[in-house]
Amino acid sequence: MARFTLYHVAPSRSSIAHWMLEEVGEPYDIHLLSMKRGEQAASDYLAINPMGKVPALKHGDVVITEAAAICAYLADEFPERKLNVPVGDPRRGVYLKWLFFGPSCIEPAIMDRSFPRKDPAPRGALGYGDYDTVVDVVARAVAKGPYLMGEQFTAADVVIGSGLRWGTHFKLLPERPEFSAYLARLAQRPALQRAEAKDKELAAA
Numbered sequence: 001m002a003r004f005t006l007y008h009v010a011p012s013r014s015s016i017a018h019w020m021l022e023e024v025g026e027p028y029d030i031h032l033l034s035m036k037r038g039e040q041a042a043s044d045y046l047a048i049n050p051m052g053k054v055p056a057l058k059h060g061d062v063v064i065t066e067a068a069a070i071c072a073y074l075a076d077e078f079p080e081r082k083l084n085v086p087v088g089d090p091r092r093g094v095y096l097k098w099l100f101f102g103p104s105c106i107e108p109a110i111m112d113r114s115f116p117r118k119d120p121a122p123r124g125a126l127g128y129g130d131y132d133t134v135v136d137v138v139a140r141a142v143a144k145g146p147y148l149m150g151e152q153f154t155a156a157d158v159v160i161g162s163g164l165r166w167g168t169h170f171k172l173l174p175e176r177p178e179f180s181a182y183l184a185r186l187a188q189r190p191a192l193q194r195a196e197a198k199d200k201e202l203a204a205a
């Protein structure tokens with residue numbers, strides 16, 4: 001089987017895919033890019049991801065971009081790792097909902113908070129609705145735990161967990177006991193600890 005190559009800037013949104021690769025435990029290479037040097041916009045990288053953004057994951061001839069899609073791909077590629085909810089399992093709908101909720105609701109809600117619009121958009125026009133509802137819905141979803149899908153840790157936790165980690169770190173999400181308890185559980189995961197330690201090394205190099 002072809003080895004994986006992660007196109008990565010440490011730390012950045014590609015750290016989501018980095019964490020997921022560590023959860024999967026298959027060997028992978030890192031192709032480090034420097035945003036400071038604008039390498040994400042260079043023509044050789046645009047041939048990989050014409051969006052000029054990381055992450056991108058190469059697996060043989062397949063290139064997958066978009067952090068949540070990479071997490072879903074890896075989870076489905078290695079079902080024996082039990083990081084996905086397979087087709088046919090009635091829990092799959094909820095699992096997919098959370099995978100998509102990250103990039104379609106949590107991330108834009110946080111970014112709009114970070115860079116408020118001059119003219120606020122009407123709730124109905126925004127895919128995520130409004131910030132407070134997004135925060136409440138996610139807080140309820142992680143309250144029971146240990147994970148979004150109950151006892152099973154999945155790729156959805158990598159996606160949603162990364163959004164919550166990032167949002168709380170930059171104080172773009174409120175301090176809620178549900179978030180801190182969930183994030184403390186995620187912080188115990190050896191795969192996340194390995195990815196974080198490697199990102200620190202890469203960032204310092």
Ligand SMILES: N[C@@H](CCC(=O)N[C@@H](CS)C(=O)NCC(=O)O)C(=O)O
Pocket residue numbers: 009012013014035040052053054055065066067068103
């Ligand atoms: N929708 C993309 C967003 C990726 C993204 O915005 N990555 C940032 C790093 S945090 C990037 O590559 N920025 C470089 C640029 O836009 O020039 C995903 O979820 O993977």
